[in-house]
Amino acid sequence: MNTVPALFESIVARRGGEPALIDGDSTLGYAELNTRVNRLARRLIAHGVGPDSLVAVAMPKSNELIVAILAVLKAGGAYLPLDPGYPAERLSFMLSDARPVLLLRSSSVAPLGVGPEELVLDDPAFRAQCAALPGHDVAQHERRAALRPEHLMYVIYTSGSTGTPKGVAVPHSGVRDMADTQAAFLRAGPGDRVLQWASISFDAAFWDVSLALLSGAALVMVPADDLLPGHPLWNTLLKYGITHAVLPPVALSETDAEDVLLGGTVMSTGDSCTPTLVRKWSPKRRMFNGYGPTEVTVGATIGGPVRDAGDIGIGMPWIGNEVYVLDECLSPVPPGTEGELYIAGSGLARGYLNRFQATAAKFVADPFGPPGSRMYRTGDLGRRGRDGELFFAGRADGQVKLRGFRVExxxxxxxxxxxxxxxxxxxxxxxxxxxxxxxxxxxxxxxxxxxxxxxxxxxxxxxxxxxxxxxxxxxxxxxxxxxxxxxxLPRPDAAAEGLRDGERAPDAVEAVGCAAVVCAIVRDVLGIPEASLTDNFFQLGGHSVQATRLAARIRERFEVALSIRTVLEAATIGELAAAVESRLSG
The missing domain is CATH 3.30.300.30 (ANL, C-terminal domain)
Known part of the structure; x- marks a missing residue:
């Protein structure tokens, strides 16, 4: 019962009639989902997938993506998530570095070129082949070898300090303790709806999947555009009646808390949670704060429910895991003293895929555990309170968190x-x-x-x-x-400081027509001195979160419902202004 397939099948046996996956087009119950996963898993086994073999998955957010991932795990393999939105050069690197035995994609994703054999899962002929296979659970003897907790579960690539991304190889061994921790703190279950927010290329996505599908709750899958911080995310939370959401601080800061997740559970993770966010989100709902690097099974600590907006801790270690606060000599520091955080226990990754030197430098011997045990040197600084709660204090190296993303x-x-x-x-x-x-x-x-x-x-x-x-x-x-x-180093955004004090507020722009006002709003959102109708919002330095802010500002200024998709697809600011004018005249 310490692998994902075994834990999932135990939920199916008890909750087969409950909804498991919900997206914009369909709802799949646990029994039906399990049947589809079993059939695809048998097809993958026939293609050579087994324990410790890696399968790349390149698909947009949908129920089919979850079917594919579970099928890889049921076959005994490990999945390598490939975000179709990533640059082709980066995807090619991950394929050549990880050397998966197979690549699964949907027809909406273009072929990725030279690499492993590709299976197009929504091809009618392939679907017919899967439908003809047995739908009952895959037995151990059907796999190419028996699946055990120490076998590989997934490989997630992180940013690398040397310019080369590193694949973190995570086994099944930490899944049971992760699920027990989720049950003890977040308490999702039948009747609940869990939002699948994170990109599948990040380990946080596996937390969303396991929080729902290893508890009997329903996992809600929506397109990435409907998850953008701000009104799109707020509308998704409300529309689908989400009861549990795990979101980074940037998403929480940009999204209205009114009328969503009432009586539910929200967890902040991926970056430092602020007192402002606690004051905004903790009323009328249970709020937690979590911490953990990619080198463990998603996370390592959880704290809450958080109510006090003072010094916000990252909580206590997960079940089956330990977090040490150590000095340069690997000795524990006294409570209240800052040291480096080290993680040990069941959730530890194997190391970095095919990078033995990097693995040896970061996964070191655990002097506090049994012989042969290891701990992960996080590079994070922190301290322990007198009651045992842990507090995050920043990085000790050049790694940073950028809007929830880990970046070297x-x-x-x-x-x-x-x-x-x-x-x-x-x-x-x-x-x-x-x-x-x-x-x-x-x-x-x-x-x-x-x-x-x-x-x-x-x-x-x-x-x-x-x-x-x-x-x-x-x-x-x-x-x-x-x-x-x-x-x-000179601050290129220095000109924006006065701008945010109201010197160039869009509503005060003396201009005729909406084009000049839209340009002024763009300048204000990006904090730049110039923006013309021929400029592209993203080439000026904008990102998706700022795009949602831009759409909201335009909606407020002109009282028109401008979709985030219109902002994302506008080739120039002039094209965006034309869309606003069209809605005003219509």
Whole structure:
């Protein structure tokens, strides 16, 4: 009972008639879902999938995505999630680095080129082949080998400090303790609805899936556009009657708390939870705060219900896990003293896929556990209160959290420096929560436009890692020891500080027609001095969270219902202004 298939089947046996998956088009009950998963699993076994074999999955958010992941696990394999929205270069790297035995995709996802054999799951002929297979549970003897807790469950790629992403290999061994922790704190069950918010390329998505499908609750799947912080997310929470949601602080900060999740449960994770968020979300609902790196089974600590908006802790270790606060000599520090956080216990990952040196550096011997046990050196700083509660105190290295995403600035710097015109590159984060963004600084050996450098980064890295702005310097400021003085780098967003004080408020713009007002709103949202009708919102440095804010500001200013999709698809600000004018005249 310590693998995902065994835990899931135990829920199906008791809750077969309950709804398991809900999306915009259909609802699948537990029994029907299990039947479809079993049939696809048998097909995958026939294609050579078994324990410790890796299967890539590239599909948009839908019920079919969950069927595919569960089928991979039922077959005994481990899934490698590939977000179809990622740059082709990054997807190709993950495929070549992980070397999966098979790739599953839907017809809406373009072929990914050279790599493993691909199966198109919504192809009518393939569906007919699966439908002809038995639908009862896959027995151990049907697999290529018996599935055990130590076998691989998934591989999630994280940003790498050397410029190369690392695949974290996580086994089934921590799943039972994770499910027990979820049951003890979040208490989801039959009749509840759990939102699947996180991208499948992040381990937080597995938390959503297990919180629902290992408890008897229903997992709600909606398109990514309906999950954008702000009105889209609020509308989804209300429309589907969500009772449990795990969201990063940036989503909580941008989304209205009125009328949603009332009497339900919300959990903040992925970044530091603030007192403002606690005051906003803890009334009328149970609120928790969680912590944990990708190198463990999703998380390591949970705290709550949080009511006090004072010093917000990350709680206590999960069932079956331990968190140590240690000094440089690996000795425990006294309560209240800051040290580095180390994690041990059932949730620990195997290490980094095919990166033995990196694994040895971060997964070290546990001097407090039984012989042969390991602990993970997180690089996070923290302290323990006198009552045992843990508190997060920041990073000890160059890794940062950006709007809930874990980012190694070194990977961005490496990509910038790979441009033939760049001599030296530095990346830093400016702003907080929804306004957090990467800014790049370079010195060059030849003339180059900042926009070309952003495009160069976007060819290889996900959108959240592309610098909002790149500044070309004649030379870098340095410290006495000759190292770059990051604190002295010029702030390209300095012009925005006065802007947010109301000097360029859109409603006060003296202009005729809505085009000038839309440009002014864009300037205000992005905190930039200039924005013209021929500019593209995202090329100016905008991201999806700011796009939802832009749509809300336009709705408030013009009293028109402008969809977030219109903002996302507008090629220029002028095209966006034309859409506003069309609605005003209509």
């Amino acid at each position: 600035l070194g990977e961005i710097e490496t990509r910038l420096a790979a441009h033939p015109a760049v001599d030296v590159a530095v990346a830093v984060v400016r702003g907080e929560l929804a306004d957090a963004h990467v800014v790049g600084y370079v010195t060059t050996t030849a003339p180059v436009e900042p926009g070309d450098l952003r495009a160069h980064v976007a060819e290889a890295l996900p959108a959240h890692m592309v610098p909002a702005r790149v500044t070309v310097l004649e030379r870098f400021p340095t410290l006495a020891n000759g190292k770059i003085d990051r604190e002295a």
